[in-house]
Structure formats: C-alpha cells, structure tokens
Amino acid sequence: MQHDVEKNVKPYEQTFNTMVPSPFVKFMRKCVIWQFIRFVIINVKMIIVVSKSH
Amino acid sequence: MARLVILGAGVSGHTAATFAKKWLGSSHEVVVVTPNSKWNWIPSNIWVGVGQMSKKDVTFELKPVYDKLGIDYRQAKAVSIHPEGSENQASPFVTVEHTSDARKGESEEITYDYLINATGPKLNFGATEGLGPDGGYSYSVCTADHATEAAAVLKEKFDRIKRGEKQKILVGTGHGMCTCQGAAFEYIFNIDTELRRAGIRDMADLQWISNESFLGDFGVGGVHIKRGGYVASSKLFAESLYTEKGINWTTGAHVTKVEEGVAHYEKLDGSTGSIDFDFSMLIPPFAGVGLKAFGKDGQDITDTLFAPNGFLKVDGDYSGKPFEEWDASDWPKNYQNPTYKNIFAVGIAFAPPHPISKPMKSPNGTPIFPTPPRTGMPSGIIGKAVANSIVDMINGAPEPTHETSMAEMGAACIASVGKGMFSGEAVALTVYPVVPDYKKYPGTGRDQNYTMGEIGLAGHWIKHTLHHMFLWKAQLKPGWSLIPE
Numbered sequence: 001m002q003h004d005v006e007k008n009v010k011p012y013e014q015t016f017n018t019m020v021p022s023p024f025v026k027f028m029r030k031c032v033i034w035q036f037i038r039f040v041i042i043n044v045k046m047i048i049v050v051s052k053s054h
Numbered sequence: 055m056a057r058l059v060i061l062g063a064g065v066s067g068h069t070a071a072t073f074a075k076k077w078l079g080s081s082h083e084v085v086v087v088t089p090n091s092k093w094n095w096i097p098s099n100i101w102v103g104v105g106q107m108s109k110k111d112v113t114f115e116l117k118p119v120y121d122k123l124g125i126d127y128r129q130a131k132a133v134s135i136h137p138e139g140s141e142n143q144a145s146p147f148v149t150v151e152h153t154s155d156a157r158k159g160e161s162e163e164i165t166y167d168y169l170i171n172a173t174g175p176k177l178n179f180g181a182t183e184g185l186g187p188d189g190g191y192s193y194s195v196c197t198a199d200h201a202t203e204a205a206a207v208l209k210e211k212f213d214r215i216k217r218g219e220k221q222k223i224l225v226g227t228g229h230g231m232c233t234c235q236g237a238a239f240e241y242i243f244n245i246d247t248e249l250r251r252a253g254i255r256d257m258a259d260l261q262w263i264s265n266e267s268f269l270g271d272f273g274v275g276g277v278h279i280k281r282g283g284y285v286a287s288s289k290l291f292a293e294s295l296y297t298e299k300g301i302n303w304t305t306g307a308h309v310t311k312v313e314e315g316v317a318h319y320e321k322l323d324g325s326t327g328s329i330d331f332d333f334s335m336l337i338p339p340f341a342g343v344g345l346k347a348f349g350k351d352g353q354d355i356t357d358t359l360f361a362p363n364g365f366l367k368v369d370g371d372y373s374g375k376p377f378e379e380w381d382a383s384d385w386p387k388n389y390q391n392p393t394y395k396n397i398f399a400v401g402i403a404f405a406p407p408h409p410i411s412k413p414m415k416s417p418n419g420t421p422i423f424p425t426p427p428r429t430g431m432p433s434g435i436i437g438k439a440v441a442n443s444i445v446d447m448i449n450g451a452p453e454p455t456h457e458t459s460m461a462e463m464g465a466a467c468i469a470s471v472g473k474g475m476f477s478g479e480a481v482a483l484t485v486y487p488v489v490p491d492y493k494k495y496p497g498t499g500r501d502q503n504y505t506m507g508e509i510g511l512a513g514h515w516i517k518h519t520l521h522h523m524f525l526w527k528a529q530l531k532p533g534w535s536l537i538p539e
Contacts, residue, residue, distance in 0.1 A: 008300045018293035035511035042482050046466045049484050049504050050538045053435055053463035
C-alpha cells in the first residue's frame with residue numbers, strides 16, 4: 001500500500017534519492033506522550049550544550 | 055568612573071549591556087547607542103511574516119527597560135569610531151547621529167573607556183539588482199516591519215488562491231554570499247503549514263532557492279545526526295522533509311537579478327536559469343553597517359579596524375588560509391581588537407576568520423557559498439562573555455578574562471511551524487560545536503552526543519517557550535539574569 005507522502009517521490013527527479021517518513025514516524029511526531037518524553041530529553045540536551053558553551 | 059559604550063542593541067549588544075550594567079552597578083556608566091526605539095526578538099519575525107503574530111508580539115520599547123537598570127540609552131546610529139581621540143578630544147570617542155523625532159539628524163560625540171561594536175548587519179539588498187522590499191520585487195522577514203509587509207502581501211496571494219488562481223511562491227537566499235538559510239527554511243515551512251491550514255496547499259507551488267551547495271548545509275557545513283541507528287547527513291533529512299512537504303529545491307544558486315515575477319540565477323556548475331514567482335521572500339546578504347574609523351590626526355584608519363566586508367577585526371586568524379588548512383583555533387576567543395585593546399565586537403559585527411561551509415566558485419568565478427551565521431545563541435553567549443571580560447578589566451584585570459569560541463560552543467536551533475499547542479511541529483537541532491572541529495571529532499567534526507535533530511511537537515513546545523522566555527529576559531523581568539542565552 002502506498003502512503004500519501006510517497007506520492008511526492010518522482011522517479012528520477014530530485015525527490016527520488018531521499019527517504020520519506022513512514023506513517024508510524026509521522027504518528028510519533030504528534031504523539032503527545034512520546035513528545036512529552038522527547039521534550040524533557042531535548043531540553044536536558046540543550047541545557048548541557050548551553051552549559052558546555054559558557 | 056569608567057564608561058562602556060555599546061553600539062547596537064540586538065541580541066548580542068543587549069545581552070552585553072544588561073549584564074555589564076548588572077555587574078558594574080552605579081559606579082560605572084553603560085551607554086547604549088542604537089537607532090531603533092524598539093527591541094525585536096528576530097527569530098519570531100517568521101511568525102509575523104505569515105500573519106500568526108503581530109509586530110507588537112515580537113518588539114518592546116527599549117527606553118523604559120534601560121531606565122529600569124540605569125543604562126544610558128541614546129537613540130542614534132553610530133557613524134565613526136575615533137579610537138585615539140582627536141586633536142580636540144584626548145579620549146577615544148564615537149560620533150553618532152540621533153534618529154529620534156526629538157533630535158533627528160543631531161550629531162554627538164560620546165567618549166568611552168571601553169567600546170563594544172554590536173551593530174549587527176547592514177541588510178545589503180543592493181548587492182542583487184531588484185532584491186528587497188524597498189524598490190525591489192522580493193520581500194524580507196529580517197525586521198519586524200519587513201515581516202509585517204510580507205504577511206500582508208502573502209495574505210493577498212492566499213486570497214487569490216481562494217479565488218481559484220494558482221500561485222508560485224519562492225523562498226530562500228537572494229545572493230550567492232548569504233547567511234541565515236535557517237530563517238528562510240523556517241519561513242517556507244510556515245507558508246506550507248498556513249496553506250495546508252487554509253486547505254489550499256494544492257493550489258500553490260512552493261520553491262526553495264539557496265546558495266548552499268547541498269540542502270541542509272545551513273551555513274555550518276551541514277550537520278551529521280544520529281537517527282534510526284545511523285549517523286547521517288542533514289542533506290538526507292532536509293531532502294526528506296522537502297519531499298514530504300512537496301517543496302522543490304534549487305541549491306548552489308546565486309541570485310543575479312530579481313525582476314517583477316522572476317528571479318534569475320547562476321548555479322555552481324556555471325549554468326543559468328530563472329524561476330517565476332507570484333510571491334518571493336529572499337534573504338539579503340549581510341555586510342558591516344559602514345562605520346568609519348579615524349586616527350588622532352583625522353586620517354582614515356577604517357582598514358585597520360575593519361575587515362573589507364565592514365565587520366570589525368578581533369582576535370581571529372585573518373590570514374586567508376585555504377579550506378584544507380582551516381582549524382578550530384582560527385576562530386576568535388575574546389573578541390578584542392588586536393590594535394585597540396579597549397574595542398570589542400560581538401554578534402554579527404565581528405569579522406569571522408573565514409566561512410564555515412567550504413567556499414566554492416562557479417566556473418565563471420562567482421563565489422557561491424554561505425557565509426557563517428553568528429546569530430541567536432552564539433551571539434548571546436559572546437555578548438555575555440565580552441561583558442564579563444570588560445567588567446573584569448574595568449576592575450583591574452590586564453587582559454580579557456573570558457573566552458568563548460564558536461569552535462567550542464554549541465547552538466540550539468528550532469524551526470517551528472504553526473501556533474497551536476498540538477497542531478504545530480518543529481525541527482529541533484542542537485549542534486556542538488557550531489564550527490566543526492575535524493581534529494577533535496574526526497569525520498563529522500562534531501560531538502555526536504550533543505549534536506541531534508528531530509521533528510515533532512516537542513521542538514514546537516520548546517520554540518514557544520523560548521519566545522516567551524527570551525522576551526521576558528530581554529525586558530529584564532524578575533529572574534532575567536538566570537535565563538541562559
């Protein structure tokens with residue numbers, strides 16, 4: 001079954017040599033529980049980067 | 055009593071001014087010279103440019119904020135620096151020209167003990183014929199006013215689409231030597247989102263054009279990110295995102311001329327072409343603001359103080375070495391001018407030693423590559439470090455006491471679309487260090503533990519948090535100094 005986003009890939013055009021996200025990846029981008037976890041992790045990483053930069 | 059004069063009140067100048075005054079207290083003077091009466095949180099101009107925010111959401115009056123801390127605020131633009139004074143003035147000074155309604159055009163000399171040049175860039179629309187909103191055919195989001203104007207025109211294009219007219223939208227960089235690809239990147243995806251929200255995405259062709267040799271370069275030579283068990287180039291992720299959203303791209307392009315409805319370009323392979331558009335937002339190249347410098351006898355010493363591009367020379371390596379010989383140590387650490395030790399430059403105003411992305415030329419000799427970004431987090435960090443050094447020097451330290459190099463600092467970049475709590479999305483990126491160090495981190499040039507990128511709601515929440523947090527900090531509201539740059 002072809003997913004919506006795959007329709008944007010055109011054979012032998014510039015879009016042909018890349019990857020496109022699966023429906024699962026797109027779901028996880030919007031999944032509030034998973035994104036809350038990522039929110040915490042990204043914030044921690046950013047704080048570390050900031051502290052290493054001062 | 056020492057006097058510190060700061061030219062410019064963008065992210066870097068404002069950070070330097072507020073921390074310097076906080077640390078110096080009332081025993082020393084801090085003077086800020088800036089032609090604008092309002093402070094602008096520039097990253098959020100993108101949302102102004104699509105009509106999701108207004109100018110008042112991203113700006114505030116500077117004077118009341120500076121009055122609160124005791125900073126002497128002069129609404130004026132800097133004209134020249136006189137680091138040795140003059141025959142009539144023993145102390146070093148700057149000449150400024152007032153821009154407020156009350157004192158417009160009035161000239162003034164302000165003496166200083168220490169000077170920070172934080173003037174930011176001149177938006178050099180004149181580098182490309184027909185570029186820019188003032189007499190040109192493209193729009194900009196570089197200032198809040200530019201973004202407001204772009205939003206109004208974009209709305210009119212959306213109305214046309216709703217009436218059944220297809221529209222072509224072109225976004226990117228308007229010259230072969232631009233920086234700030236990230237801002238244009240964020241803008242095109244915001245337009246895409248607004249088109250989708252309005253249910254008219256299929257009636258618009260979105261086209262990207264930039265001077266990056268590959269999509270995802272962002273002026274930092276690209277980034278390698280750990281995802282799905284692989285370490286992969288940002289090129290792959292950027293191309294994936296453009297494909298997912300149905301946005302076409304042209305890279306390695308120097309826009310040579312913009313006419314009504316058409317942009318002409320030359321590519322790195324020497325070929326030329328043109329792209330039709332109904333609306334275009336093209337970032338201009340940046341240059342120094344054109345400050346002059348004079349010696350005690352009135353002799354023009356601009357070349358001593360400034361690099362040819364108009365940015366102020368600091369402690370970087372300006373020997374012009376080729377890409378193969380670049381080193382992390384080329385990048386400035388204390389931002390002190392090598393000739394005049396009481397002059398510093400921060401943010402975009404300091405002259406970078408060389409680009410970060412590999413310099414490239416077309417067969418015709420046209421340079422087409424991104425110039426190095428020095429905005430956002432790095433400019434805030436540099437501003438604070440320089441303020442710290444100057445405060446220590448005022449208190450007796452013989453040399454700058456604080457160092458921070460873009461080759462040793464990280465940056466967090468978030469490109470967010472939409473305003474809804476659950477409907478938005480963002481690309482969140484952390485890069486460490488900003489300037490790749492191929493000796494310390496062979497291969498990718500960066501520490502893969504702290505270089506990451508992902509798409510999702512989380513980054514969107516962070517971007518909104520940062521918008522409110524940095525406006526809070528810039529307005530010196532309670533706890534402002536605890537918020538990191």
